[in-house]
Amino acid sequence: MGAENGDCRRSLQDRKPRYAAPRQAPGYRMTAAPPIVRTVAELRAAVAKARGDGLGVGLVPTMGSLHEGHLSLCRLAAQHTPFVVVSIFVNPTQFAPHEDLATYPRDEAADVAKLAATGAVKLVYAPTPAAMYPEGFATSIMPKGVAEGLETDFRPHFFAGVATVVAKLFTQVAPDVAVFGEKDYQQLQVIKQLVRDLDLPIAIVAGETLREPDGLALSSRNAYLDPRARAIAGRLNVIMRSTAASVAQGHDIGLSVKVGHDELRKAGFETVDYLEVRDAATLKPVTDRSRKMRILAAVRIGKTRLIDNMAV
Numbered sequence: 001m002g003a004e005n006g007d008c009r010r011s012l013q014d015r016k017p018r019y020a021a022p023r024q025a026p027g028y029r030m031t032a033a034p035p036i037v038r039t040v041a042e043l044r045a046a047v048a049k050a051r052g053d054g055l056g057v058g059l060v061p062t063m064g065s066l067h068e069g070h071l072s073l074c075r076l077a078a079q080h081t082p083f084v085v086v087s088i089f090v091n092p093t094q095f096a097p098h099e100d101l102a103t104y105p106r107d108e109a110a111d112v113a114k115l116a117a118t119g120a121v122k123l124v125y126a127p128t129p130a131a132m133y134p135e136g137f138a139t140s141i142m143p144k145g146v147a148e149g150l151e152t153d154f155r156p157h158f159f160a161g162v163a164t165v166v167a168k169l170f171t172q173v174a175p176d177v178a179v180f181g182e183k184d185y186q187q188l189q190v191i192k193q194l195v196r197d198l199d200l201p202i203a204i205v206a207g208e209t210l211r212e213p214d215g216l217a218l219s220s221r222n223a224y225l226d227p228r229a230r231a232i233a234g235r236l237n238v239i240m241r242s243t244a245a246s247v248a249q250g251h252d253i254g255l256s257v258k259v260g261h262d263e264l265r266k267a268g269f270e271t272v273d274y275l276e277v278r279d280a281a282t283l284k285p286v287t288d289r290s291r292k293m294r295i296l297a298a299v300r301i302g303k304t305r306l307i308d309n310m311a312v
């Protein structure tokens, strides 16, 4: 009997998983979790194996805290390439010292469970800051052109941080295709310019912005909004749409934007960093209204900064 109990205990121990299974995120059906790699060497080995199997490679760069918007980018990537890598890395170099790096929401287990449920992701790359920026790291990419103005007027450090980390991710993963959300429209243009300027053989695919029923664009930072701020936040999209409609109807751009600006303040946004109609490709002020235009905005409620954009 004693020996039997001993055997039983041993066999139960043998059956214990050797790794922590990702927790099931509420509302997401669990399927096999994609493996997680944390070093460039492990990443390259996994990608080389996929390439050896004849698979094309896609990359969806993220900072984690994943929501349906990110998951839609993963599904879109899977339509283009069978081997989809998702990077999860809260990139310190794109945050200024006074920004929310320390409090940025992080829950890797929940993120991996959500990725597993899509069935679209084959590998998660989650490097540590030390692996991404080892001792002595001293090179930075400083984009200009479409990176000038708008976000840069308020977050001057931002696009150098983004361009540098994305260039590193591109050289580490060496994907055929990379998917970015239109929600960060200026960032998307910066990445397209980076790929063009550095002759990187990567197709950049844009994923459309997903929205809450009241129009608020999905964003990891929406988690910061208290109920009052959340109610105000939904007005951003409504006011941007009416400003865009006014411009599309041929009204003066400066006047339409001024009305939109005043409405944003009346709606309860404490600060309007910008509300601008720009050339959709160059992001310069509009000089030719026959070209595609884009309306872009950044506003603040309390400590939360929201950005959004849409076609005019």
Ligand code: PAF
Pocket: 061, 062, 063, 089, 091, 094, 162, 165, 166, 184, 187
């Ligand atoms: O959009 C983001 O989440 C980040 O800016 C990115 C592209 C992952 C770079 O850190």
